[in-house]
Amino acid sequence: GLIGHCYIIPYGREAQFIIGYKGMIDLARRSGQIEQIYAHAVYEADHFEYELGLHPKLVHKPATGRRGALQYVYAVAHFKG
Template sequence: MDLAYRSGEIKDIQAHEVHENDEFEYELGLEPKLKHIPAMSNRGPVTMYYAVWHTKTGGYGFEVMSKDDVLEFAQKKSKSFHNGPWQSDFDAMAKKTVLKRSLKYAPIATDFVKAVATDETVKSNISASMEDEPDETLTIDAEAVSSVESVPQNIDPETGEVKE
């Protein structure tokens, strides 16, 4: 959020939970609309999350995700889903997710977009410019795995040399 404000384009950013008993309506299309009136009591369980931003020139955007959509997204995309903030503070992580998705459409600088992308990486070093640090996120190359599995026992898979 701080990076979005520092871009100089963003006037306001909000992210909220929507509970079962809240009044909530949204429409997409040529004239998008978003209305959320929280229930005064007995709000019920969280069902949706949304984020909205406004620019200093009057532009705006929003993103809405159901709790199930956020859960599915987190399970597919987050390397720390099974242990970490997704387990200890799901609502905060859900709001962060919907906020980042909404800001993809905001008129903000390239540096901001680069910083958001860096947030999804794994790094060993800490520096003033984290986006310059190498991404150490582990990925599995299915082609490489299948070729290693098919290497005969007398071949060293790392060097390709024939063992005696």
């Protein structure tokens, strides 16, 4: 149930509670301020374009078959209002 949501990391004789990325996404969704949120990995065989400016653009088309080595990771959040 909680794999990726949180971790308990040992530090000497104590342990530290760390929220994972899935836990962060869950908290963002529960806030009621997020319309949509997602994250994806981009591999070397994927088609990936990103532009900044007045009209930012992100295009990611995953390759079929062998995708190669990991190149980038990105996250997108669409807020309400």
